[in-house]
Amino acid sequence: MRKYPGILKTASSxxxxxGSLVLLPAPxxxxxxxxxPSVAEQGKSIAFNRKQGNCLxxxxxxxxxxxxxxxxxxxxxxxxxxxxxxLRAQIWDSTKANSNSIMPPFGRHQIxxxxxxxxxxxxxxxx
Amino acid sequence: MKxxxxxxxxxxxxxxxxxxxxxxxxxxxxxxxxYFADRFPDVPFNDYVNGVYSIDQASREQxxxxxxxxxxxxxxxxxxxxxxTPFKNGKTYASCFRNDGIGIKQDYPYxxxxxxxxxxxxxxxxxxxxxxxxxxxxxxxxxxxxxSAYMAYTSRGNKINVKVPGDEGAQAAYQRGxxxxxxxxxxxxxxxxxxxxxxxxxxVRADLLSPALGHTSHFPVYRSKWGGLGxxxxxxxxxxxxxxxxxxxxxxxxxxxxxxxxxxxxxxxxLNGPGARK
Numbered sequence: 001m002r003k004y005p006g007i008l009k010t011a012s013s014x015x016x017x018x019g020s021l022v023l024l025p026a027p028x029x030x031x032x033x034x035x036x037p038s039v040a041e042q043g044k045s046i047a048f049n050r051k052q053g054n055c056l057x058x059x060x061x062x063x064x065x066x067x068x069x070x071x072x073x074x075x076x077x078x079x080x081x082x083x084x085x086x087l088r089a090q091i092w093d094s095t096k097a098n099s100n101s102i103m104p105p106f107g108r109h110q111i112x113x114x115x116x117x118x119x120x121x122x123x124x125x126x127x
Numbered sequence: 128m129k130x131x132x133x134x135x136x137x138x139x140x141x142x143x144x145x146x147x148x149x150x151x152x153x154x155x156x157x158x159x160x161x162y163f164a165d166r167f168p169d170v171p172f173n174d175y176v177n178g179v180y181s182i183d184q185a186s187r188e189q190x191x192x193x194x195x196x197x198x199x200x201x202x203x204x205x206x207x208x209x210x211x212t213p214f215k216n217g218k219t220y221a222s223c224f225r226n227d228g229i230g231i232k233q234d235y236p237y238x239x240x241x242x243x244x245x246x247x248x249x250x251x252x253x254x255x256x257x258x259x260x261x262x263x264x265x266x267x268x269x270x271x272x273x274x275s276a277y278m279a280y281t282s283r284g285n286k287i288n289v290k291v292p293g294d295e296g297a298q299a300a301y302q303r304g305x306x307x308x309x310x311x312x313x314x315x316x317x318x319x320x321x322x323x324x325x326x327x328x329x330x331v332r333a334d335l336l337s338p339a340l341g342h343t344s345h346f347p348v349y350r351s352k353w354g355g356l357g358x359x360x361x362x363x364x365x366x367x368x369x370x371x372x373x374x375x376x377x378x379x380x381x382x383x384x385x386x387x388x389x390x391x392x393x394x395x396x397x398l399n400g401p402g403a404r405k
Contacts, residue, residue, distance in 0.1 A: 068329065
């Protein structure tokens with residue numbers, strides 16, 4: 001019953017709007033090698049997992065698919081957050097900056113563990 | 128109350144359509160409508176009865192094709208048969224309702240001053256049964272949804288006309304429903320308004336969020352996800368669960384109050400239930 005073609009159409013026009021087609025899904029994660037995934041890579045899988053961060057529900061993130069558009073695309077994070085602690089604080093409790101934020105307070109409501117949040121921060125900081 | 132004030136104040140910061148504290152239902156209605164008129168200037172008021180399809184041209188055509196051979200047709204037939212089948216005492220549902228129960232859904236829910244409670248259509252159906260010595264039906268699907276669908280069907284084209292009288296109990300029920308709609312809940316900390324007002328038209332993953340205006344016009348709804356028909360309170364439970372909040376029971380005072388507020392906000396729109404959704 002899902003209407004993927006229509007959705008894909010809107011998704012790609014949104015991408016075009018964002019002016020960065022570079023954001024289209026990167027060709028496969030190179031996790032096949034037996035090397036332990038880096039902290040940022042672990043963060044990415046927590047961020048993308050629907051049962052964990054599920055950040056793609058609301059944010060466009062490089063490498064993501066079927067992303068929502070409730071929040072801003074996560075790009076140029078170092079420039080947006082020169083202070084990494086501020087980025088972590090946004091993820092830990094988005095309602096500090098915007099008390100009516102729809103973004104779940106991942107730390108305050110214990111949706112994710114402190115170490116999972118640390119890993120996500122490392123990943124988001126690479127964007 | 129304090130909490131309500133805080134919520135209202137923060138919403139005020141967020142949006143021009145702020146919730147004035149203690150605003151009258153009439154005032155709320157005006158602001159609610161103005162909010163959507165402003166957010167979707169191209170959507171005619173009467174089109175909100177089509178839910179998400181009022182704002183999504185791409186999926187609307189496929190939906191219209193589905194509505195030509197509606198998956199709920201059998202349910203209407205079953206509901207009609209049940210509705211007309213006499214109870215053991217010989218009476219029928221018709222005996223419990225104004226106009227024999229035909230074309231009356233627009234009056235529901237209403238506040239009954241005698242009992243001090245909100246009366247929903249499903250509540251009245253079960254009341255009718257127990258009054259006549261029959262066992263109540265389960266609330267969320269099955270025979271209840273079928274009967275409700277038939278009654279909705281006979282009411283198609285009638286304008287939603289929910290009243291919130293000055294009565295203290297009615298005002299309290301309305302405020303309780305309004306609070307449910309705007310209060311953040313669950314581990315994910317989201318309100319109904321977060322998705323169906325402030326972010327209506329945005330996508331959560333691949334799902335476009337429908338405007339709350341018009342939400343109640345087409346219930347009960349046949350959902351392919353459910354593989355059948357479900358009542359409005361079934362949907363409430365699902366949307367509460369999505370944010371990891373414990374759902375209330377169908378036909379609890381909480382959901383009846385929510386339905387009261389939620390339906391009042393769609394006053395003046397035409398009933399077009401039952402509907403089909405994905």
